[in-house]
Amino acid sequence: MREDFEMPVRARIPVDIDTPDKIAYGLTARQLAILAVAAVLGYGLYTLLAAVLPTPVAAGILIPPAGAAIALSIGRRDGIGLDAWLWAALRHRRQPRLHTAPDLQPATAITDDGVLDTGTHAVALVACTTVNIGLRTADEQAALIAGYGRWLNSLSTPVQIVVSTRRVDLSRQAQRVSDTAETITDPGLAALARDYADFLDDLAAHRDPLWRTVTVAHPAAGEPAARTAQARRQAEHTAATLATLGAGTAVLDAGAALAVLTCAVDAYTPADTGWPRALPDQPVTAGGPA
Numbered sequence: 310m311r312e313d314f315e316m317p318v319r320a321r322i323p324v325d326i327d328t329p330d331k332i333a334y335g336l337t338a339r340q341l342a343i344l345a346v347a348a349v350l351g352y353g354l355y356t357l358l359a360a361v362l363p364t365p366v367a368a369g370i371l372i373p374p375a376g377a378a379i380a381l382s383i384g385r386r387d388g389i390g391l392d393a394w395l396w397a398a399l400r401h402r403r404q405p406r407l408h409t410a411p412d413l414q415p416a417t418a419i420t421d422d423g424v425l426d427t428g429t430h431a432v433a434l435v436a437c438t439t440v441n442i443g444l445r446t447a448d449e450q451a452a453l454i455a456g457y458g459r460w461l462n463s464l465s466t467p468v469q470i471v472v473s474t475r476r477v478d479l480s481r482q483a484q485r486v487s488d489t490a491e492t493i494t495d496p497g498l499a500a501l502a503r504d505y506a507d508f509l510d511d512l513a514a515h516r517d518p519l520w521r522t523v524t525v526a527h528p529a530a531g532e533p534a535a536r537t538a539q540a541r542r543q544a545e546h547t548a549a550t551l552a553t554l555g556a557g558t559a560v561l562d563a564g565a566a567l568a569v570l571t572c573a574v575d576a577y578t579p580a581d582t583g584w585p586r587a588l589p590d591q592p593v594t595a596g597g598p599a
Contacts, residue, residue: 347378433544
């Protein structure tokens with residue numbers, strides 16, 4: 310009887326995914342360009358100095374510039390190359406010290422199908438749940454990672470994946486359950502509903518429950534009509550693809566997109582984004598007789 314042992318999935322991922330590729334001798338194209346320019350200038354300067362000075366003296370004069378060029382090419386400061394750091398410092402010195410912050414609006418309009426108009430881009434939002442990969446077998450993990458990789462490779466434009474955690478106010482949910490319990494005719498079910506409402510009140514009073522949300526934003530540029538359709542189409546593709554991995558997905562409509570946007574820009578907004586909200590250009594009316 311042969312036993313099959315599943316090998317764990319291992320993938321080597323660099324800490325900085327934006328690290329440039331090494332071209333030759335463990336150096337990037339930027340580093341090679343700096344060293345090449347320094348070598349050409351150093352050779353020209355050495356040729357001029359060797360004509361009027363002894364060779365050891367000419368070589369000694371070139372040692373400090375050569376060391377500076379090497380430090381500039383391979384040195385790093387604050388996580389970036391030394392040349393980029395010095396260029397940023399130079400630009401910072403030349404810029405004014407005071408700036409007037411522009412009045413930025415996250416969105417100028419929201420279409421009926423939930424596409425946000427930022428003025429230059431159209432953004433469609435996809436809400437999705439997380440997938441527990443730690444409890445899967447190695448083959449299942451490999452299949453999930455492969456499916457996620459296929460989704461990433463299918464993207465033709467950048468996307469933004471927003472993972473946020475907010476506090477959940479269970480007192481309002483407890484109040485809704487308590488109000489519903491008053492309408493239940495069966496005494497046993499009504500008692501269970503009241504016990505559940507008390508349980509939620511106890512959680513709200515003695516615990517700090519959190520709610521994690523995952524939102525995928527699909528921006529699209531171009532003409533207004535074309536970019537709106539493109540953003541919506543890409544969002545539907547993402548929702549369908551991630552749903553095959555076992556995640557619950559939904560392309561947000563206008564009300565849900567407005568609720569998510571409101572919670573994103575206001576940290577004190579209640580985390581319950583499920584209740585319907587009217588769009589800015591829609592009148593709010595009360596039901597019932599006038």
